[in-house]
Amino acid sequence: MDVEKAFQVVGNFGRYQASSFVCLASIQFFLALQMVQIMFIGAKPDVTTTSRGIMQPVGMVTIVTEWKLYDKMWTVDLVQSIFMFGVLMGNLLIGQLSDKFGRKSVLYKVFGMLIFTSFLTTFANNYKILAAIRYFVGVFQGGTVLVSFVLAQELLGSSVWTITGNIMPALFAVGIAALAGLASIFTNWHDLCLVTSLPGILPLLGLIFVPESPRWLYSQGKVSEAENTLQYMARKNGVPQTVCSSIILRHSVKKKAVTYTIRDLFTSRQIAVRTIVMGYLWFVCSFAYYGLTMAAGDLSPNLYTSVALSGLVELPSYVISMFLIDRNWAGRRKTLAGTLLFCGVACVAIMFVHVNEDTGTSTAKLVLGLLGKLAISASFAIVYIYASELFPTVIRNVGMGTSSVCARVGGMLAPYIPSLKKFAAPLPFVIFGLVSLIAGFISFALPETLNQPIPDTIDDVIKNENIKTNATQDDTTHLLHDTDAV
Structure with a gap:
């Protein structure tokens, strides 16, 4: 077995x-x-400034x-x-x-x-x-x-x-x-x-x-x-x-243990596409996730409350994603695309919200910011599961590690984005929203992994995709024959 x-x-x-x-x-x-x-x-x-002019x-x-x-x-x-x-x-x-x-x-x-x-x-x-x-x-x-x-x-x-x-x-x-x-x-x-x-x-x-x-x-x-x-x-x-x-x-025939590297992520077209698309998706998830977390202080006057809500709002996102990604009509790919697009819309919508001139906050801004955080949290959870199923066992850590490197680039840039509010208050949220929208659309380039066997080797990936391709071609051929018969 x-x-x-x-x-x-x-x-x-x-x-x-x-x-x-x-x-x-x-x-x-x-x-x-x-x-x-x-x-x-x-x-x-x-x-506060004391009577001696010292700031405390x-x-x-x-x-x-x-x-x-x-x-x-x-x-x-x-x-x-x-x-x-x-x-x-x-x-x-x-x-x-x-x-x-x-x-x-x-x-x-x-x-x-x-x-x-x-x-x-x-x-x-x-x-x-x-x-x-x-x-x-x-x-x-x-x-x-x-x-x-x-x-x-x-x-x-x-x-x-x-x-x-x-x-x-x-x-x-x-x-x-x-x-x-x-x-x-x-x-x-x-x-x-x-x-x-x-x-x-x-x-x-x-x-x-x-x-x-x-x-x-x-x-x-x-x-x-x-x-x-x-x-x-x-x-x-x-x-x-x-x-x-x-x-x-x-x-199997005993072989010398093989060490796989990043180069193996580009040895076939199928693995290369997964590597490139996943790299961008992880970049966006980290960039928007940590960016929205760092910007939480701009959603409410109280820093502790804002950060606590920013964390707690993630909990329902995992319940939602867990429910959707196992449904045949949604799966991993559609759910990931949907949450990314939802995050994008929620963040971009903040630019149309009226805020208090003194504090720069409002209830609508808080709600939209938290909805964006909820959606991107779901996306981040899904890409972990999705990547672990897309990359075969022999390169799973290398594949996820490379994707995670892209995520950390996003995490490195995220702390600087909230400071852009000095040019326009909603600008940080608009940036997070736009990159999320792009990610939502390109996620459709990945194959669905729901109810598919977990690959152990690179050859398993190539073989599985060839089977799907041949099945699609056979369905097309049968459809053409049926049309000709009519």
Whole structure:
């Protein structure tokens, strides 16, 4: 049997896999605390002037108030861009390491370093040191984001990927809302950095009990190890021993393990199209997602409320996307296109909304901004699931890593877009809207993956698309014959 059929024996989501998934999914909560932390530690609070003419911050102590960066707010955007550049490098380098050395072994080391470097953030004493530390936080963050998602999915049967693929970003959204709550309590940025570095310890300990991906083992020619892992998982799930012993994977001629690189993403037309289109879609999802998150402070006068709502509004988006992408009349492609187009329309519509001249906000602007965030959140969740199904196992991490690199380019640019409001208040939202509209239309260039077999090799992709092409040609030929007969 192949690996996918083996999961039907092991269980697509047995109790052992469920505990492993909880551990891996909880990492997303920690990742959210780090990803948008700069919104609070780099905030520019209101100030009052004492009788001696000294400016004092009201309510918050941030890097801006401590290091007197009131006239150098560009340094805050720079720190976040450097962090995102680190995330980009982590996606690019660590993704390939996990393809070569294994998902679990790489994840355990990288996530441990993420916790350590995020803890070091607490002790930065100027923005240059902070930027350097945040770069390494970004590197380990980027690796953790990618490998934890891939490992979580590869430990499960593909039939539950839709559900689990939406649960993980939902926990990320809860993390954003929790960050707003923590920031309202720990108003000194040193304290906030400290308390947001500690929650990662629990899932790190839990990783000890998470197995290596049997899909990765099999793709590397380690068939016996893959069988042992699957049989172990089956026993832990309560499958009878006699059934466990029946899990025998199909052996092929033993080959030397092959290391795949970015170049393999362009070895065939089918894979190249998926790589290029996915690259732009991930760029847009990250660009608009983090841009709208960073611009949340412009939707409401209260920063904590705005960020909390920006996180919580994501939760219904995952329920909606989870419902739609498994429907034959919607699927992955149409749902992705629809959410991107909806985000584009909502953001562009903000330019026609009347706002309060003093605060620059209004209820209509808040609603449209949150609707845009809801839609782009759904899109971001879908591209993770979609990409994991489009790229075959042998290059899944490379493909998703490359797509994620494109996303991080979007994340690097996103912090600078909200500052364009000085030219026209709705301009940032219009930019996010236009790129989303374009992405919505080009997503139709991808094939639908709903109810299709998950490819293991590049040849599987080519073979599957040739079958579809031949089927389409046969249908056309039959239609022509029928027309001639009439």
